[in-house]
Amino acid sequence: MPRNFADRLLDEIDAKQNPSCVGLDPTVVELPPYLKKEVLDEAKIYDRDPGERTEALFKATGEALFRFNRAIIDATCDIVPIVKPQMAFYECYGPEGVRAFLRTVRYAKQKGLLVIEDAKREDIGKTASFYAKGHLGVVELLDGTQVPNFDVDSMTLSPYIGSDSVGEFVKVCADLGKGVVVLAKTSNPSSGELQDMRFADVHGGRFLYEQMALLVDQWGGTLKGERGYSSLGAVVGATYPEQAVRCREMMENAIILVPGYGTQGGTGRDTLPNFNSDGYGAIVNNASKLTFAYRQEPYRSKFGEKKFSEAAREAALVMRDDITGAMRVAGKLPSKW
Amino acid sequence: MPRNFADRLLDEIDAKQNPSCVGLDPTVVELPPYLKKEVLDEAKIYDRDPGERTEALFKATGEALFRFNRAIIDATCDIVPIVKPQMAFYECYGPEGVRAFLRTVRYAKQKGLLVIEDAKREDIGKTASFYAKGHLGVVELLDGTQVPNFDVDSMTLSPYIGSDSVGEFVKVCADLGKGVVVLAKTSNPSSGELQDMRFADVHGGRFLYEQMALLVDQWGGTLKGERGYSSLGAVVGATYPEQAVRCREMMENAIILVPGYGTQGGTGRDTLPNFNSDGYGAIVNNASKLTFAYRQEPYRSKFGEKKFSEAAREAALVMRDDITGAMRVAGKLPSKW
Numbered sequence: 001m002p003r004n005f006a007d008r009l010l011d012e013i014d015a016k017q018n019p020s021c022v023g024l025d026p027t028v029v030e031l032p033p034y035l036k037k038e039v040l041d042e043a044k045i046y047d048r049d050p051g052e053r054t055e056a057l058f059k060a061t062g063e064a065l066f067r068f069n070r071a072i073i074d075a076t077c078d079i080v081p082i083v084k085p086q087m088a089f090y091e092c093y094g095p096e097g098v099r100a101f102l103r104t105v106r107y108a109k110q111k112g113l114l115v116i117e118d119a120k121r122e123d124i125g126k127t128a129s130f131y132a133k134g135h136l137g138v139v140e141l142l143d144g145t146q147v148p149n150f151d152v153d154s155m156t157l158s159p160y161i162g163s164d165s166v167g168e169f170v171k172v173c174a175d176l177g178k179g180v181v182v183l184a185k186t187s188n189p190s191s192g193e194l195q196d197m198r199f200a201d202v203h204g205g206r207f208l209y210e211q212m213a214l215l216v217d218q219w220g221g222t223l224k225g226e227r228g229y230s231s232l233g234a235v236v237g238a239t240y241p242e243q244a245v246r247c248r249e250m251m252e253n254a255i256i257l258v259p260g261y262g263t264q265g266g267t268g269r270d271t272l273p274n275f276n277s278d279g280y281g282a283i284v285n286n287a288s289k290l291t292f293a294y295r296q297e298p299y300r301s302k303f304g305e306k307k308f309s310e311a312a313r314e315a316a317l318v319m320r321d322d323i324t325g326a327m328r329v330a331g332k333l334p335s336k337w
Numbered sequence: 338m339p340r341n342f343a344d345r346l347l348d349e350i351d352a353k354q355n356p357s358c359v360g361l362d363p364t365v366v367e368l369p370p371y372l373k374k375e376v377l378d379e380a381k382i383y384d385r386d387p388g389e390r391t392e393a394l395f396k397a398t399g400e401a402l403f404r405f406n407r408a409i410i411d412a413t414c415d416i417v418p419i420v421k422p423q424m425a426f427y428e429c430y431g432p433e434g435v436r437a438f439l440r441t442v443r444y445a446k447q448k449g450l451l452v453i454e455d456a457k458r459e460d461i462g463k464t465a466s467f468y469a470k471g472h473l474g475v476v477e478l479l480d481g482t483q484v485p486n487f488d489v490d491s492m493t494l495s496p497y498i499g500s501d502s503v504g505e506f507v508k509v510c511a512d513l514g515k516g517v518v519v520l521a522k523t524s525n526p527s528s529g530e531l532q533d534m535r536f537a538d539v540h541g542g543r544f545l546y547e548q549m550a551l552l553v554d555q556w557g558g559t560l561k562g563e564r565g566y567s568s569l570g571a572v573v574g575a576t577y578p579e580q581a582v583r584c585r586e587m588m589e590n591a592i593i594l595v596p597g598y599g600t601q602g603g604t605g606r607d608t609l610p611n612f613n614s615d616g617y618g619a620i621v622n623n624a625s626k627l628t629f630a631y632r633q634e635p636y637r638s639k640f641g642e643k644k645f646s647e648a649a650r651e652a653a654l655v656m657r658d659d660i661t662g663a664m665r666v667a668g669k670l671p672s673k674w
Contacts, residue, residue, distance in 0.1 A: 025464070027467070028477050028478065028479055028481075029477065031479075036479055036480075039479060040479055040480055045480060054478075054482070054484055057478040057479060057480060057482060057484075058478065060478075060479045060480075061478050061479040064479050086460075086464055088458075088460055088464045088465070088467040088468045088471070089464070089467055091428070091435070091468075091471055092467045092468065092470055092471025092472075092476050092486060093471065093476060093478075093486060094435060094436075094439055094471075094486045094487065095432040095433070095435045095436040095439065096432070097471075098428070098431060098432045098435045099431075099432040102431055102432065118460075118464075120458070120459055120460055120495070121425075121457070122457055122495055123423075123425055123455075123457055124523060124524065124525040124596075125525060127362070127423055127425045127426070127455075128425070130364070130425040130426055130429045131425045131428075131429065133429055134425070134428055134429025134430065134431075134434075135429075139429050139430060140365050140366065141365065141391075141394040141395065141397075141398050141430075142365055142368075142373055142376060142377055142394060142397045142398040142401050143373075143377055143382060143394060143397075144365075145391070145394060147391055147394075149429060149430060149431045150431065158457070158459055158495040158497050159497060159531065160495050160496060160497050160520050160523070160531060160532070161520070161523050161525060161527070161528060162525070162527035162528060162529075162530035162531055162532075163527045163530060164525040164526060164527040164528070165525075165527075167527075183497050183498070186461060186497070186498050187461065188461040188462060188498060188499070188501040188502075189501060190498070190499035190500045190501040190502075190504075191498060191499060191501070192499075193499035193500060193552070194496065194497060194499055194545075194548070194549075195497070195499075197536050197537075197540050197548070198536065198537045198539065198540065199534050199535065199536055199537060200534075200535045200536060200537050200538070200542065201537070202535065203534050203535065205537065208531075208545070211531070211534070212531075215530070259461075
């Protein structure tokens with residue numbers, strides 16, 4: 001029986017004394033220009049005739065995304081427990097983008113990192129089972145061979161379809177020691193349109209995001225690990241600390257994935273409600289402000305584009321110290337750190 | 338300015354006098370055995386050493402999925418207006434699965450079919466824009482070139498994140514004459530867990546699925562075409578005819594994508610509430626019961642595995658006649674048919 005994902009994650013958080021997560025959301029516009037030039041030159045793009053050029057450019061784009069991620073992983077793998085590639089930034093380039101995603105996942109795992117895929121998938125039963133197998137589990141190839149495909153440790157899910165969808169992922173998690181994270185309260189401005197609507201008294205008068213927190217608590221029961229946390233977690237944005245207090249109360253055993261730190265304005269202090277008093281129960285994600293730190297001051301002047309990965313490492317250390325500093329002040333540092 | 342998606346879809350529905358949609362959800366287990374053997378033999382799988390074999394098997398799996406789809410498309414493209422490949426069944430095989438998806442989309446468009454991708458994507462603003470560009474629009478490659486990737490005509494979206502997500506897709510739809518379909522009431526048994534919950538009186542006491550229908554109506558306003566329908570549609574399962582009546586009332590201009598016909602037990606009559614009195618406003622999907630008709634009676638005895646595409650064609654004709662027959666009885670056939 002493989003070790004429970006929540007247990008593996010908490011062990012890594014302890015090992016690094018850091019509950020933060022590096023978001024791998026690379027975009028062509030933000031990649032260091034020297035890196036783009038390097039890959040384009042190697043691919044000899046301008047020697048190709050137009051018929052071949054587009055395909056070669058898709059390949060080169062995937063290669064550049066992977067090289068960028070590899071450098072970020074090398075620069076941060078000893079200080080963070082987990083990375084979160086966002087599938088949108090890869091699949092938008094089709095097969096070659098998905099290949100870059102796959103290479104990134106494999107490289108991160110090789111370097112001892114856990115990988116949570118941000119994919120926000122959901123579907124009805126049979127279809128959901130194919131998502132679950134393809135992302136977390138094993139798929140059946142044409143001759144009947146069963147092999148893993150993306151083989152990430154955990155992935156995000158959308159909740160609208162309900163337990164028919166989530167249940168298919170939970171089955172794979174239970175068998176293989178994997179995890180999922182279900183949206184409860186997202187970090188974006190329009191998240192209130194549905195999530196902050198209140199249900200009728202007959203449903204307990206709860207807000208939709210609270211109903212989700214309740215369901216996460218129920219659904220997560222079967223995936224609880226030795227350390228008391230479940231491998232079924234929830235997304236609760238750093239931009240909504242009040243809702244985070246409620247979510248934390250309603251799903252004590254869930255590990256909360258906290259987006260919205262950095263880019264969307266959340267600070268270390270804003271993430272405090274997501275942690276339990278034992279100092280666990282949350283991981284805080286930061287993507288562009290960290291991986292593309294070289295594009296902003298004070299990192300730009302200090303590092304420049306060629307040292308983009310060192311800039312990312314420094315930004316990751318600043319983030320760690322911001323969060324753990326806030327945890328210390330609030331008396332929420334894990335006792336064994 | 339490209340022609341509005343809703344207009345293009347209604348034109349095709351008129352041309353074929355058929356509001357049904359062929360779902361392309363191929364699975365290895367259901368593929369005709371002779372087709373699997375053919376592809377495995379061509380790929381010389383058993384001559385390869387184990388190190389290469391897995392990669393070759395992924396390729397062969399993608400090839401078999403595409404060949405199956407191509408045959409189904411050839412057999413049905415003169416009688417149906419649109420096909421709906423479900424991304425889960427492709428991306429579960431990684432880059433080679435996604436390549437099979439891409440080849441399927443291109444082939445279907447070549448054959449004059451519209452393509453609606455079932456992907457149920459959603460995310461916050463910037464991320465959603467990459468999904469929108471990669472699936473419906475154009476992406477920027479490493480040298481700044483802008484090219485389409487999947488380039489489907491329409492795709493399904495999940496709604497939990499709200500207008501920050503949907504709005505990014507709508508922008509691309511408005512620019513390029515594309516469409517999206519947002520989940521309102523899904524066809525699965527657990528769809529009621531969230532979707533049938535009632536909001537408080539302060540929100541009008543509506544069910545969640547009704548709230549979604551209202552939002553679809555609002556959001557769709559900017560994508561209305563010349564024929565009075567919007568390119569922003571909604572999913573309403575054939576398994577819930579009562580909820581369909583309410584949805585139809587609340588979003589008059591939306592084209593409803595109706596899953597759950599066939600496999601999930603919905604009949605032609607069950608789909609009637611999804612159509613407006615003008616005979617338009619819905620497309621009805623059928624995936625495995627149609628594409629894998631050769632596996633069930635009466636098609637199995639009549640066609641066998643080698644004529645699987647002829648079986649699919651016959652099942653598509655039976656489906657068309659079931660739906661249009663029910664429409665005729667109900668006085669809901671478009672007047673020009």
